[in-house]
Amino acid sequence: xxxxxxxxxxxxxxxxxxxxxxxxxxxxxxxxxxxxxxxxxxxxxxxxxxxxxxxxxxxxxxxxxxxxxxxxxxxxxxxxxxxxxxxxxxxxxxxxxxxxxxxxxxxxxxxxxxxxxxxxx
Numbered sequence: 001x002x003x004x005x006x007x008x009x010x011x012x013x014x015x016x017x018x019x020x021x022x023x024x025x026x027x028x029x030x031x032x033x034x035x036x037x038x039x040x041x042x043x044x045x046x047x048x049x050x051x052x053x054x055x056x057x058x059x060x061x062x063x064x065x066x067x068x069x070x071x072x073x074x075x076x077x078x079x080x081x082x083x084x085x086x087x088x089x090x091x092x093x094x095x096x097x098x099x100x101x102x103x104x105x106x107x108x109x110x111x112x113x114x115x116x117x118x119x120x121x
Contacts, residue, residue, distance in 0.1 A: 002118065003070065003115070003118040003119065006114045007061050007069075007073075008062075010080075011054075011055045011059035013111075014055035014058060018053075018054070019048070021044045021045060022045050022052070025041045025048070029041075029044055031099050032096045032097065032100035033101075034096060070118075070120075074115070074116065076111075077113075077116040080108045080109070080111040080112035083104075084108035084109040087104055087108065091105060
């Protein structure tokens with residue numbers, strides 16, 4: 001798997017998460033064992049639009065980065081590690097759980113490792 005294909009794959013994951021957050025907000029957060037409030041729905045939909053933007057951005061990032069794609073991969077590894085850490089922390093303190101949280105923490109950890117390894121080679 002190349003660094004470009006890792007960016008494209010994560011783009012698809014961002015897009016799926018974004019669409020679920022925008023159009024199935026309550027289901028998305030119920031699967032994370034979160035209490036649904038109108039405020040959470042509003043924040044979730046905002047996050048969903050942000051994830052759709054991230055999907056577009058990560059899809060195009062290798063083309064934009066050109067020869068510097070490895071540097072972006074290292075930076076993106078750090079971002080994925082940060083996302084995995086915060087989700088892991090929320091799981092540990094009992095704020096979230098369920099399939100949404102566990103799948104996303106695993107996916108972000110895997111992407112962090114993949115970006116790190118492919119950016120070094």
